[in-house]
Amino acid sequence: MNDDAPFVSGRTRMFAILGHPIEQVGSPAMFSAEFIRRKAPALLIPLHVLPDDFDATMRQLLKLGNLDGLVFTIPYKQRALAFADQVGAQGEAAGGINGLARRADGWHGDMFDGLGCVEAFRRQGISLAGKRLQLIGAGGAGSAIGVAMAFEAPRSIRVTDVDPQRAEQLVERISCVAPSVEVTTGPARLDDIDVLLNASPVGMLTDARMPIDVSAIDPRVIVFDAIVVPEPTPMIAKAKERGCRVLVGREMMRGQMARIVDFFGYPEKAGDSAR
Amino acid sequence: MNDDAPFVSGRTRMFAILGHPIEQVGSPAMFSAEFIRRKAPALLIPLHVLPDDFDATMRQLLKLGNLDGLVFTIPYKQRALAFADQVGAQGEAAGGINGLARRADGWHGDMFDGLGCVEAFRRQGISLAGKRLQLIGAGGAGSAIGVAMAFEAPRSIRVTDVDPQRAEQLVERISCVAPSVEVTTGPARLDDIDVLLNASPVGMLTDARMPIDVSAIDPRVIVFDAIVVPEPTPMIAKAKERGCRVLVGREMMRGQMARIVDFFGYPEKAGDSAR
Numbered sequence: 001m002n003d004d005a006p007f008v009s010g011r012t013r014m015f016a017i018l019g020h021p022i023e024q025v026g027s028p029a030m031f032s033a034e035f036i037r038r039k040a041p042a043l044l045i046p047l048h049v050l051p052d053d054f055d056a057t058m059r060q061l062l063k064l065g066n067l068d069g070l071v072f073t074i075p076y077k078q079r080a081l082a083f084a085d086q087v088g089a090q091g092e093a094a095g096g097i098n099g100l101a102r103r104a105d106g107w108h109g110d111m112f113d114g115l116g117c118v119e120a121f122r123r124q125g126i127s128l129a130g131k132r133l134q135l136i137g138a139g140g141a142g143s144a145i146g147v148a149m150a151f152e153a154p155r156s157i158r159v160t161d162v163d164p165q166r167a168e169q170l171v172e173r174i175s176c177v178a179p180s181v182e183v184t185t186g187p188a189r190l191d192d193i194d195v196l197l198n199a200s201p202v203g204m205l206t207d208a209r210m211p212i213d214v215s216a217i218d219p220r221v222i223v224f225d226a227i228v229v230p231e232p233t234p235m236i237a238k239a240k241e242r243g244c245r246v247l248v249g250r251e252m253m254r255g256q257m258a259r260i261v262d263f264f265g266y267p268e269k270a271g272d273s274a275r
Numbered sequence: 276m277n278d279d280a281p282f283v284s285g286r287t288r289m290f291a292i293l294g295h296p297i298e299q300v301g302s303p304a305m306f307s308a309e310f311i312r313r314k315a316p317a318l319l320i321p322l323h324v325l326p327d328d329f330d331a332t333m334r335q336l337l338k339l340g341n342l343d344g345l346v347f348t349i350p351y352k353q354r355a356l357a358f359a360d361q362v363g364a365q366g367e368a369a370g371g372i373n374g375l376a377r378r379a380d381g382w383h384g385d386m387f388d389g390l391g392c393v394e395a396f397r398r399q400g401i402s403l404a405g406k407r408l409q410l411i412g413a414g415g416a417g418s419a420i421g422v423a424m425a426f427e428a429p430r431s432i433r434v435t436d437v438d439p440q441r442a443e444q445l446v447e448r449i450s451c452v453a454p455s456v457e458v459t460t461g462p463a464r465l466d467d468i469d470v471l472l473n474a475s476p477v478g479m480l481t482d483a484r485m486p487i488d489v490s491a492i493d494p495r496v497i498v499f500d501a502i503v504v505p506e507p508t509p510m511i512a513k514a515k516e517r518g519c520r521v522l523v524g525r526e527m528m529r530g531q532m533a534r535i536v537d538f539f540g541y542p543e544k545a546g547d548s549a550r
Binding site for chain 1: 281286287304325332
């Protein structure tokens, strides 16, 4: 908190997250704290928009004189794409956006789900170049993570999903954006990989299952789970027991948030207080 | 600031002030601080709406699932009236509203400009009953103050405005809502009054004039000025020199804000921290 200024005034630049439902989102607290840390005169608020109202609400929000950006959560990442005048590479590949920022030449959109995962690995000092990846889950989050990972030049990515057709579509999309990466689909395996990535909902909240049994996993495998609650998930807890290095959903969220705040025009400066 | 909860989260109930321009408004800081003081999980933000967009923006804002109320400033107090399903007595009399609150049976609107002035007198322990009032200024603020004062049963109100027709209209409006009050119009006078009220812009910002010369005012006259900047205005400074009791625009704003927060459904409770 900046002691010499109120946290909201008539000059505050506004940002908002749109979703349905909205009560569960962590972005208002996370982004607003990060704006304060970076000394940005900005605030991110929750807006609960019903599906029937999304398009008309978007048209009016983008006309507000003091609103400079939006974040989208379920179920609006795909529908938001239509409101971007320019779409970044991740957004194009994912077919959806979760960040939209006002620029002099219009609204720029991009998808940061996958970039947040890449940022979490970067912050841990882990390079993905040359690594063999097993990705479980080819839905919205899995697609974004698969595409973002492909840009990091891994040796291979194997995509697994309960819906084989959805896995196949992601394989095609990754092949298209990163032709030098070996991309395959099939059942999840642990015996020939360096990194295990879960982007499926298995293990979320009170679900005690693991997306794949890691009881006998090689401790050299790095294990990531996109799920935020619980922390750790059953899979992460077991992988830690085995001695694996692990990354959790909160790290992906933090990485994503930092990248979106950059995108909103408030890059980190020397002199910002420590995180 | 509540230390054990972030000041904005996915569960925060949203309120906003709509205006054009918006940078100058004090409401976001004042209301948000008051919400925190009353332990309300709520936040008021500025929204800069352009005149051409007002109606369409209003329609969408009122459909948001987590927005519970709006405040209106220049130039939207009159146009906002059309969006209220029910209008309070002050709003009806003033022909405009500056507060709109979600209720189970629809949106309730009312005008709090005048009630804020009444509240400022109440907080100073000054009764208006039986008093003789001189009101200078019959525009938006003056009309609201005149009507709200009329409900407090003064003996008389004299209304003065540079535009005699506007003064006459306010006289008619006051006579209609409070027929027992003696209401007249004409040049401003100080010799037969108990309370002097300025609701004209004379003395605002760098304007060194007084709406009426109070250099020889009777020290028993109570002097109020609706102008917020500067504090004191030239008239208030001179009245204080003369030994008059004075009330300033900031007190009206604070009184109004407190009444609107009540209206928004967060009445003051025993145990709220001191102001």
